[in-house]
Amino acid sequence: MNMIDSALGVHAQALSVRSRRMELLGLNIANSDTPSFKAKDVDFKSVLQATHSSSLSITNKGHVPLTASGSPDGEMYRIPFDTSFDGNTVEMSVEQAKFGQAAADYQATLNILENRIGGIRKALRGD
Template sequence: MKGIGDYLQVHSAALSLRSKRNDILASNIANAATPNFKARDINFEDEISRVAGYGTMDGSDARHIRTAVNGRPDQVLYRQPLNPSLDGNTVELNVEQMEFSENVMRYQTSLTFLNNRITGLMSAIRGE
């Protein structure tokens, strides 16, 4: 039987990673005019797989496609700019604002899922 922590772990991990990504994206936006600042980000899908304990896929047959994970776990990556600036800054404000807005929406969605899970648990405990 799973415990309550196991039941809520994925959504809790998603909230934590979304919060971390918000901090990184906010730092990018704040440093949009800083010479030689490099825009950073994390790969959310890789991080949630690692944190939630999904692990990597193993092929059991020679015909299976092998997957490769680049970089270390919990690594902050650098964003490749579409139009690099002359001062070496790789922050593109419109890209960062779009990524930040999308991440905030996904954070709120994760929060709603977590709230629904908790509400469901409370209903089960009360016998409703």
């Protein structure tokens, strides 16, 4: 781990995972009327735990990281509260609520990173 990675901590990875989650939730919302579409989500906690406790290491940029669930980026299908006749598992109210929370989480993580980077800048400039 280099000095920048250690200074930013887990927040750089967290931002990437939160970004992927928002992408998936957006896809779910966009496909709410698509027959047989299965809603996906990311288990944020398990992805971060897996990246820190994994005994596997990426030795080549082409390698795909695996998480505890066995899928890249911790993607998983969501089990719906209600079933639909067309096989679509997207529940619009659930997706919208999760997207709103994910956006707030993303912004909070971004703010933390901005503060850390600002601290590094001050240290480098000697402020």
